[in-house]
């Protein structure tokens with residue numbers, strides 16, 4: 285992976301059960317460790333990153349999750 289492929293921030297998505305809607309949240313990427321792809325559309329579905337000194341798995345919307 286090259287530096288060019290490393291995002292500096294990710295628009296993460298999570299389901300808000302109370303509001304019954306998707307919520308987006310910009311997450312700053314301190315370190316990037318790669319992503320996990322969707323089994324169906326082969327687009328990134330989650331990213332392994334370090335943000336605010338913590339290791340995190342953040343989810344994004346892949347190509348086939350537009351509902």
Ligand SMILES: [Zn+2]
Pocket residue numbers: 322323324325326327346347348349
């Ligand atoms: Zn997909």
